[in-house]
Amino acid sequence: MALQSEEKLEVGYSSLQPKTRKWVLLMLRVLAFFATAAATVVMGLNKETKTLVVATVGSTPIKASLTAKFQHTPAFVFFVIANGLASIHNLVMIMGDLFGQKLDYKGLRLAMIAILDMMTLALVSGGVSAAAFMAELGKNGNSHARWNKICDKFETFCDHGGGALIASFAGLILMLIISVMSIIKLLIKPKPDSTIVVP
Numbered sequence: 001m002a003l004q005s006e007e008k009l010e011v012g013y014s015s016l017q018p019k020t021r022k023w024v025l026l027m028l029r030v031l032a033f034f035a036t037a038a039a040t041v042v043m044g045l046n047k048e049t050k051t052l053v054v055a056t057v058g059s060t061p062i063k064a065s066l067t068a069k070f071q072h073t074p075a076f077v078f079f080v081i082a083n084g085l086a087s088i089h090n091l092v093m094i095m096g097d098l099f100g101q102k103l104d105y106k107g108l109r110l111a112m113i114a115i116l117d118m119m120t121l122a123l124v125s126g127g128v129s130a131a132a133f134m135a136e137l138g139k140n141g142n143s144h145a146r147w148n149k150i151c152d153k154f155e156t157f158c159d160h161g162g163g164a165l166i167a168s169f170a171g172l173i174l175m176l177i178i179s180v181m182s183i184i185k186l187l188i189k190p191k192p193d194s195t196i197v198v199p
Helices: 002-006 015-044 073-099 108-140 153-187
Strands: 009-013 047-057 060-069 196-197
Touching: 009 047, 009 153, 015 073, 015 153, 073 108, 108 153
Parallel strands: none
Antiparallel strands: 009 196, 047 060
């Protein structure tokens, strides 16, 4: 009896799942950062200059140097801005996950993260959709509107743009997963460590 009264049995509940989920979310944010940053850099540096025959007078061809840049298309400009903002958002969220655990004001931290993730997801979705439309138009043209395709003349420009689109679509999918995880994290609060002392 003396042994039983002196000894106390501690049963503790400690869940590893929230820590694992935190690292998974952090790694997804790092991947999304690299994907959107790559899309921003590749499209932002996308430029090609070619000398093309623009007319023929008699038997003499008239040539002109033409440059294709992302700044010539508003959809590509929006694409670069949207992916750049998504990169900054992911970088700030990574820093917040690593160093800002104590920056929670009245429990609003998780709600703000979920809202910002959804806004960034919508921004990237709009940017990549607009750029994909313009890329398809550049590749195939539009016979009804009599718009000619340009990818047969500016192959490198179109290839780099396609690579930027692939990176941005990867970032979009990662941002979708991150947004779902942020909402789940907001709705399902982790159970606090509880210690039950049995006399």
